[in-house]
Amino acid sequence: MPYQPPRDTFARAALALVALGCSPLSWALQAPSGLQVPTLAYDDRQIILVWEKPTDHADIQDYRVYANGTLLGSAHANNDQVSPAKPYIDQFYRQDTAHFHHRIGIHSYTAQGLKPDTAYRFTVRSVDGNGAESADSPAVVQRTTPVAALFDVKKYGAKGDGSHLDTLAIQRAIDACTPGCKVLLPKGIYKSGALYLKSHMTLEIAEGATLLGSERAEDYPLAGYIQYPYSTTVRPASLINALPRDPRAHQAFENIRIVGKGTLDGNGWKRNPDVIDERGRALPFYLPSDNTRYAQDGILAKAQVEQAVARGMNVKDAYGQMRSSLITLRNVKNVFYGGFTVVNPAFHGIMNLESENVVLANTTHTTYDANNGDGIEFANSKGAMVFNNVFDTGDDCVNFAAGTGANAVHQPPQQDAWIFNNYFRKGHGMVVAGSHTGAWIQDILAEDNVSDGTDAGLRMKSTNFMGGGARNVIFRDSALRNTVKQAFIFTLDYNDPNAKLDYQRSTVAGQFKDIHVSDVSVEDAQGRAIEVKGDSQHNAYHEGLVFQRVRFRGAAGARIDGLKNSRFENVVFSHYGVANPWQVTGSSGLSFEAVQPAPQ
Numbered sequence: 001m002p003y004q005p006p007r008d009t010f011a012r013a014a015l016a017l018v019a020l021g022c023s024p025l026s027w028a029l030q031a032p033s034g035l036q037v038p039t040l041a042y043d044d045r046q047i048i049l050v051w052e053k054p055t056d057h058a059d060i061q062d063y064r065v066y067a068n069g070t071l072l073g074s075a076h077a078n079n080d081q082v083s084p085a086k087p088y089i090d091q092f093y094r095q096d097t098a099h100f101h102h103r104i105g106i107h108s109y110t111a112q113g114l115k116p117d118t119a120y121r122f123t124v125r126s127v128d129g130n131g132a133e134s135a136d137s138p139a140v141v142q143r144t145t146p147v148a149a150l151f152d153v154k155k156y157g158a159k160g161d162g163s164h165l166d167t168l169a170i171q172r173a174i175d176a177c178t179p180g181c182k183v184l185l186p187k188g189i190y191k192s193g194a195l196y197l198k199s200h201m202t203l204e205i206a207e208g209a210t211l212l213g214s215e216r217a218e219d220y221p222l223a224g225y226i227q228y229p230y231s232t233t234v235r236p237a238s239l240i241n242a243l244p245r246d247p248r249a250h251q252a253f254e255n256i257r258i259v260g261k262g263t264l265d266g267n268g269w270k271r272n273p274d275v276i277d278e279r280g281r282a283l284p285f286y287l288p289s290d291n292t293r294y295a296q297d298g299i300l301a302k303a304q305v306e307q308a309v310a311r312g313m314n315v316k317d318a319y320g321q322m323r324s325s326l327i328t329l330r331n332v333k334n335v336f337y338g339g340f341t342v343v344n345p346a347f348h349g350i351m352n353l354e355s356e357n358v359v360l361a362n363t364t365h366t367t368y369d370a371n372n373g374d375g376i377e378f379a380n381s382k383g384a385m386v387f388n389n390v391f392d393t394g395d396d397c398v399n400f401a402a403g404t405g406a407n408a409v410h411q412p413p414q415q416d417a418w419i420f421n422n423y424f425r426k427g428h429g430m431v432v433a434g435s436h437t438g439a440w441i442q443d444i445l446a447e448d449n450v451s452d453g454t455d456a457g458l459r460m461k462s463t464n465f466m467g468g469g470a471r472n473v474i475f476r477d478s479a480l481r482n483t484v485k486q487a488f489i490f491t492l493d494y495n496d497p498n499a500k501l502d503y504q505r506s507t508v509a510g511q512f513k514d515i516h517v518s519d520v521s522v523e524d525a526q527g528r529a530i531e532v533k534g535d536s537q538h539n540a541y542h543e544g545l546v547f548q549r550v551r552f553r554g555a556a557g558a559r560i561d562g563l564k565n566s567r568f569e570n571v572v573f574s575h576y577g578v579a580n581p582w583q584v585t586g587s588s589g590l591s592f593e594a595v596q597p598a599p600q
Contacts, residue, residue, distance in 0.1 A: 005599045028112075029126045029134035030054030032063060032107065037142045038385050039357040040257050040336035043202075044116035044147045048338075048361060051124050051137060057105060062127040065109045067120050067135070074127070075106045082110045083388035084364045085423035089450045091279055092423075092479065096252035101479035101521040104394065104460040105446035108361075108387055120142040148202060150180040153190065160188025165214060165449060167193040171315045178200050185209045193219025194324075196245075200255045203240070205262030207338050208357040212345070213239045213267040213324070215299050219323045223247050225353070227379075231408040232502040233321045236304060238328040238351070239266060240305035242351035245532040261339050266326045268301045268346030270368050277425070278452065283392060287346055287348055288369040290318035291498060298323065301371075306426040320498030323347035323372075329353055338362055342375075348495065349393070354412070357383040363390075368426040370394035372498070375427065377401060381441060384417040389510040392426065397454065400444065401436035402468055405503035408438020416446045424451035429459030430480075435472035435494045437462040441470040443551030447477045455484045458517065461494035462510025464535055469511035476518045483525045487555060488517060490542050491533040492562070518548040521593065522555060527571065529581070534562020534585030543589075546569050565589040572596045 023073045032508045034052035039047035049065065062525065065076040072078075079086045086106075093101065104425040114120065119297055121141045126134040154160060156176070157169035170192055173183045179200040187208035193216070196204060205211055214220075217236075224237035234247050240258065244251035269289060274282040289297035294305050301323050308318035325348040331334060335358040342349050342365045352358050360376055367373035373394030378384050378399040391397035402414040424430040430451050433441045451457060462468075480487055490512045523527060529552045534541045554575045564587060573581040573596065580600035592599055 001517075007246055012107065014375045024132045025135065029059065029132065030056050030129055031126055031134040032137045034124065035124055035137045035140045037140060038359040038361070039383070040255065041361065042142055042144060044145045045114055046112045047114060047120065047142050047144060048108065048110050049122055049124070049140070050385070053105050053107050054126060056247050057126075059128045060105065060126045061129045061303070061364065063109070063132060064125045064127055065111070066123045066125070072109070072111055075109050077108050077278065079106045079421070081389065083360055083421065084362060084390045085421060087279060088390060088423040088425070091351060091451050092452055092481070100480075100523055102519055103480065104421070104450060104477060104478060107448070108421060113522045114144050115145050117146040119183060131488045144559060145180070148180055149178055151177050151181055151183045152169060152470070153183065153185055158190055158320070160186070160190050162189030162212065164189060164191065165193070165219070166190045167195065167214070169217065170195055174198065174201070174203075176269055183515045185211060185260075188210050192239065194221055195240050197240065197253070197256055199253045202257040205260035205264065209260065209262035210264045211239065211262070211263050213326075214302055215267050215303060217300070217303040220304070225328060225330060227353070228408070228503070230412070230503055232501060233317070234441050235321055236324050237414045238325040239264065240327045242329040248316045251331065253329070255334045255340070256329065256332055257336045257337070258327070259338045259340065263343060266345035267299050267326070268344050271344075282509050283368070284343055284366050285368060286370040286373070286394065288394070289371050291316055291341060294319060298346070300356055301308060302471070304346065312421070316498065317500050318458070320500055322589050324505035327351060327361045328353065333357060335359065336361075345370060345373050345379050347372050348377060352376070352381050352384075354379070355381045359385045360389060361485065362388045365389065365391045365393055365397070367393045378414055379415065380411050380414055382412070382415050386415050386417070386419045387421045387423045391422065391427055392425040393427040395427065396429050396432040396459070397424050398430065399432040400441045401434070401440050403438035404436050405438055405465065406506045407504055408506070411439040413440040413442055415443045419444070419446040420448045422449045424449065424454050427454045429456040430454050431457070431475065432459040432461070433473065433512070434461040434510065435466065435496060436465065437466050437468040437539055438506065440468045442472050444473045446475045449478045451478070451480045451483070452480045453484070456489050457483060457487045457522070458489075460512045460515070462492055462512075463494055463539065464492055464509045464540060465505035465506045466510045467506030471513045472513070473515045476516070478520050480520065481524055482521045483522065483527065485527040486530050486531045487522045487525050487552070489528070489531045490515070490545070491531065492540060493537050495534050509535060509538070511540070512542045512545075514544040516546045516548075517550055520550045522552045525533035525552065528559055530558035530560065532560040532563045536562040552576065556581065557560060558592075561586045563587040567591045567593070568594040568595050570595070
C-alpha cells in the first residue's frame with residue numbers, strides 16, 4: 001500500500017499555500033470533466049471553453065481556468081463580461097429572498113486578448129465556498145487562428161445608410177471572400193434582401209452595425225427551400241442563407257461563422273411601445289398578429305403574404321408558409337453563431353436544417369411577440385450546443401424538429417444537444433421537442449438554465465398521426481418562475497392553426513419516453529405544474545418519465561392521462577391552491593415515493 005500522510009499534513013500544506021498567496025487544494029472536490037472548445041468557438045483573439053460539471057457538484061461554487069499553468073480567472077466573473085444572460089440570472093436570484101430556487105452552476109469561459117496563431121493549453125479546477133480548488137481537469141489544447149483576410153462590405157459599394165439597398169454590395173464581398181476570410185459589416189445600417197453564404201467564412205456584424213431586412217417581398221427569392229424532402233411548398237429565402245439556389249438540390253457547406261455585437265433585424269412587424277424588463281431596460285414588443293391581421297400589423301410579413309395571395313395561394317397557406325425567417329442554413333457541417341442580437345423576424349429566427357455541430361453562444365433574441373418568432377430551431381440535425389443566451393421570443397425559444405408523418409422514417413433523427421446557462425424570459429417554451437417528431441428527437445441535455453415568464457419549461461408536443469416522438473431527454477438543475485401555462489407538458493393534443501398538412505399521416509402516434517427531470521424549482525406557475533396527455537383510448541401512452549427532487553410553489557398541480565411505467569420521487573407541492581394536486585387517469589405502472597402531498 002502506498003504511503004498516505006496523516007490528515008493534519010494536508011491541513012498544514014493548505015495553510016502554507018494560503019500563506020504563499022495560493023489557493024489550497026481540496027481532495028474532496030471533484031475536478032470538472034469533458035473540457036472542450038465548442039465547434040468554431042475561437043478566432044485570432046479569443047477561445048471559448050466549456051466543461052461538464054462533476055457528478056458530485058453540491059459544494060462547488062465556481063470554477064477557475066488556467067492557461068499554460070497560469071490563472072486566467074473564474075467562470076462567474078468571466079460570465080459577467082461576456083454573457084448577456086448573466087445579469088438577468090443574477091437579478092433572478094437577488095429577487096429570490098426566500099432562497100427557494102435551485103442555484104445553477106456556470107461552466108463556460110471565454111479567454112480573451114490572446115495572440116493570433118498561437119497554441120494554448122487549458123485546464124479548469126472546481127472551487128468550493130472556502131476558495132479551495134480541486135485538482136486540474138484533463139487539459140485541452142487549442143490554437144488561435146491567424147488574422148483573417150478582411151472583406152469590408154463598404155469597399156464593395158455598401159452604403160450602410162439604412163435607405164439604399166445594399167444586397168448586391170454585401171453579396172459581392174461574400175463572393176470575393178477567400179477561404180478563412182471575414183466579411184465585415186462595420187458600424188451603420190445595411191438594408192438588404194436575401195444573402196447567400198459559402199463555406200469557410202465568417203460574417204461579422206460589428207458593434208453599432210445592423211443588417212436590416214428589406215421590406216419588399218421581391219428581395220427574397222421564392223426559390224428558397226423546402227422544409228422536408230416530401231414537403232410540397234417552396235418557402236422564400238431568408239435574410240441570411242446557406243442554401244443551394246435550387247431548393248430541391250443537394251449542396252453541402254462547412255465551417256460558417258456568424259458573429260459580432262451588432263443586430264440582425266428582420267423588419268417583419270410593426271412595433272408596440274417598448275416594455276420595461278426586470279432590470280429596468282427597454283425591450284421591443286412587436287404586434288402579436290395572425291393570418292387575419294397581418295395586413296395591419298406586418299411590414300415584410302404583410303408584403304410576402306400579399307405577394308403569395310396575388311399569385312393565387314390562399315391566405316392561410318400564404319401566412320403559414322411564405323414569410324422569411326432571419327437565418328436558414330441547410331446541410332452545413334460546423335456552424336458558430338456568437339454575440340449578436342436578433343430582432344423582428346417575419347417568421348422564424350434561426351433555422352438549422354440537416355446540419356451538424358452547431359453552436360449558439362452569447363446571443364440575444366428579442367422577438368416578442370412576433371407571431372412564430374422562434375429563437376433557434378434544429379431539424380434532423382446532429383450536435384447542438386446552446387449556452388449563455390437570452391431568449392425573449394414570440395414562439396418557442398430552443399426548438400427541435402424531426403419531420404412529419406409516415407415519410408419521416410426515412411430521415412435522420414434530431415439528436416445530441418446540450419443547452420445550459422441561458423436565460424429564458426418570454427416564449428412558448430424554454431426547451432421544446434416537436435411538434436414535428438416523425439424521425440425522433442433524442443439525446444438532449446438541458447441544465448443550469450433560468451426562466452421567468454415563459455409559457456412552459458420543458459414542452460413536448462405531437463399528435464396521433466405524427467409518428468416518432470422524443471426520447472432520452474434530461475432537464476435538470478434549473479430554476480423556473482411565472483410559467484404561464486404548464487411548467488412541464490407532454491401532449492399528443494397539439495394543433496397549429498397555420499400548419500399545412502402536406503404529408504402522409506403516420507399510423508403511429510408520437511410518444512415521449514425516457515425523460516428525466518431532476519433538481520428543478522418552479523415558483524408561481526400560473527397553470528399546471530405537470531401535464532401529461534397521451535391517448536389511452538387508442539393505446540397511445542407516454543412512458544418512462546422520471547421526476548426527482550422537483551419542488552413547486554404556487555402551481556395548480558399535476559394532471560396525468562395516458563402515462564405508464566413512470567416514477568415521481570421527492571416531488572413537493574406547496575401553496576398549490578387545489579384540493580388534490582395529483583389528478584391521474586388512464587395510466588398504469590406509476591410509482592410515487594416521498595411526494596408531498598401524496599396522491600389521494
